Amino acid sequence: EGFEVTYLPVGSDGLIDLDRLVKEIRPDTGLVSVMAVNNEIGVVQPVEEIGKICKEFNVPFHTDAAQALGKIKVDVEKWNVSLMSLSGHKIYGPKGVGALYLRRRPRIRVEPQMNGGGQERGIRSGTVPTPLVVGMGAACELAMKEMEYDENRIKGLQERLLNGIREKIDGVVVNGSMDRRYVGNLNLSFAYVEGESLLMGLKEVAVSSGSACTSASLEPSYVLRALGVDEDMAHTSIRFGIGRFTTEEEIDRAVELTVKQVEKLREMSPLYEMVKEGIDIKQIQWAQH
């Protein structure tokens, strides 16, 4: 038993190629699963278009909307999703609770993960964690009311961060499309600087290289590799997250610390010295001892 998985490539802006999706859908395709908002680079996939394609081919569409909920407009009818994964703590709710949206018409059938008391029509056996669920509901309600306010504010903060950094240093690349993105997630690569050393110097700023989910491995993030980012730039990426509770002072402090650390690392870097002298590092023939 098992299933064949077809992985779709993404373009250098992080977006799925819709024509490729249409080509890869087979008569026996059971499910199309696309993340709505990527957690590492913040890119928003064209879910509406993907939903239309899935409807055309009558294939169920699942999306991971954990990072999308409360941040961009989620409309299950417009998106034509049959299944949607949601997470409580991503919308400032309690940790330890999530939800899976299952469409009613046309009904999508799932097999239960655990068998037991048969709650929720046999799909989710077990006792509902009431405080967590109420918390998630309240968080969703608030997120609905505050979405526009939060988005405007976070957009301003993101520009402040990016412009603040770009004013002081060059060689800063934003990974992922600049137009189709969630404003609170900014993934930057700093040329000639190594990601982990940058992180170690940014002790006062909570940022990550890659995402929390991949913290165990030392490999450069699979997301960036899929974007086609060069190995050396992939190793140097760090992700800034901006949220409802981020303040202007925190942004300014993050800019100050990041610029200082990047400049310090570049000064120590012999590669950067060579670049400044005009040598093209890609042309170097490294001697083997």
Added chain:
Amino acid sequence: MAASGAGVPMRREVLQLYRSLLRVTRQFCDYNIREYSKRRTMDAFRDNKNLRDPSQLSAAFSHGKAQLEVAKRQSLLYSLYPPKVKSIMDF
């Protein structure tokens, strides 16, 4: 429950509510929550300052009063288990 006895607030009451909210939010131990609640209060009152319709005014006022209750309760709860380490921004 219609109108819940609030009625249309007078200017004095609105200012009193504003000051009470800011006073309570100053007591939050967490830097981010403190800054957020202060900023959100100021922005909300500023956005509503041109409201003239009585039902909108009393709705906004009741909402503000409800938020004040939430803030009072939460600042008490947070102070029961204050974090041992302060935010870096508080130094």
